[in-house]
Amino acid sequence: MIWMAPSLLAADPAHLGDAAAAVPDADWLHIDVMDGHFVPNLTFGPPLVQALSRRARPPLDLHLMIEAPERSVEQYVRAGARRIAVHAEAAGHLHRLLQTLGSLGVERAVAINPATPPEAVEWVLDECEAILVMTVNPGWGGQRLIPSTLRKVERLRATLDSRGLDRRIVVDGGIDLETVAAAVRAGADTLVAGSAVFGSGDPAGALARLRAAAEGALSPGKSN
Ligand SMILES: O=C(CO)[C@H](O)[C@H](O)COP(=O)(O)O
Numbered sequence: 001m002i003w004m005a006p007s008l009l010a011a012d013p014a015h016l017g018d019a020a021a022a023v024p025d026a027d028w029l030h031i032d033v034m035d036g037h038f039v040p041n042l043t044f045g046p047p048l049v050q051a052l053s054r055r056a057r058p059p060l061d062l063h064l065m066i067e068a069p070e071r072s073v074e075q076y077v078r079a080g081a082r083r084i085a086v087h088a089e090a091a092g093h094l095h096r097l098l099q100t101l102g103s104l105g106v107e108r109a110v111a112i113n114p115a116t117p118p119e120a121v122e123w124v125l126d127e128c129e130a131i132l133v134m135t136v137n138p139g140w141g142g143q144r145l146i147p148s149t150l151r152k153v154e155r156l157r158a159t160l161d162s163r164g165l166d167r168r169i170v171v172d173g174g175i176d177l178e179t180v181a182a183a184v185r186a187g188a189d190t191l192v193a194g195s196a197v198f199g200s201g202d203p204a205g206a207l208a209r210l211r212a213a214a215e216g217a218l219s220p221g222k223s224n
Pocket residue numbers: 007009010030032063136137138139140141142143172173174175192193194195196
C-alpha cells in the first residue's frame with residue numbers, strides 16, 4: 001500500500017496552519033526540521049510543530065535534519081510527532097537513539113543522504129519501522145531527484161526481502177508526476193512530496209493525482 005506524505009517545507013511560511021489543514025487525506029504530514037548546522041537551512045522548532053499538530057488531521061512525520069538529534073527528540077515527541085526520522089550521519093549512537101525513540105512510542109525511520117551507502121542502516125533494521133532515502137541533498141525543496149539514489153532503494157528493498165523484513169522505504173526529494181513511478185518501481189512505498197503538492201494551487205488535488213500515479217505504478221498493466 002502506498003502512503004503519501006506531503007512536505008510542509010514547500011508551503012507558504014506565512015500560512016503554514018492553512019497548509020497543514022489543506023491535505024486531510026494524506027497518510028502523514030511531513031515536517032522538515034533543520035537546524036542551520038546539519039543542513040544550512042533553518043525551519044521548524046517544537047512550538048511550531050505543536051501548533052501545527054492542532055491544525056493537521058494526518059499524523060505528524062518529523063524529519064530531523066539536525067546535529068545531535070538525541071538532545072531534542074523528546075521535545076518533538078511532546079510537540080506531537082508520531083513518526084521521527086533521524087539521520088544515520090548525525091547520530092553518534094544510532095542504535096541507542098532508535099531504542100529511545102521506541103520507548104517514547106513513536107514510529108522510527110533512519111534517514112540516509114545521497115552519498116551514504118545503504119549498508120549504513122543494515123545493523124539497525126530491527127530497531128526501525130522505516131528507512132528514509134534522501135533522493136536529493138537535504139536542506140531545500142524544489143530540487144531534481146538524483147537518479148542514483150533509486151538504485152539504493154532497489155538494493156534496500158532486495159535486502160529487506162531477502163531477510164523477510166517488512167519495513168517502509170520512504171523517498172524524499174524531487175518526487176513529482178514525472179518521477180513517482182520510477183521511485184515506486186524501485187521499491188519505495190512512502191512518498192514525500194513538497195513542491196509537487198504545496199507548489200500547486202490545489203494541494204489536495206495534486207496529492208490525489210500523485211497518489212493515483214504511485215498506485216498505478218504498483219498495478220501491472222498500467223502505464224505511468
Ligand atoms: O527533506 C527535504 C529537503 O531536505 C524535503 O522534504 C524535500 O526536499 C521535499 O521537497 P520537494 O518535494 O520540493 O523536493
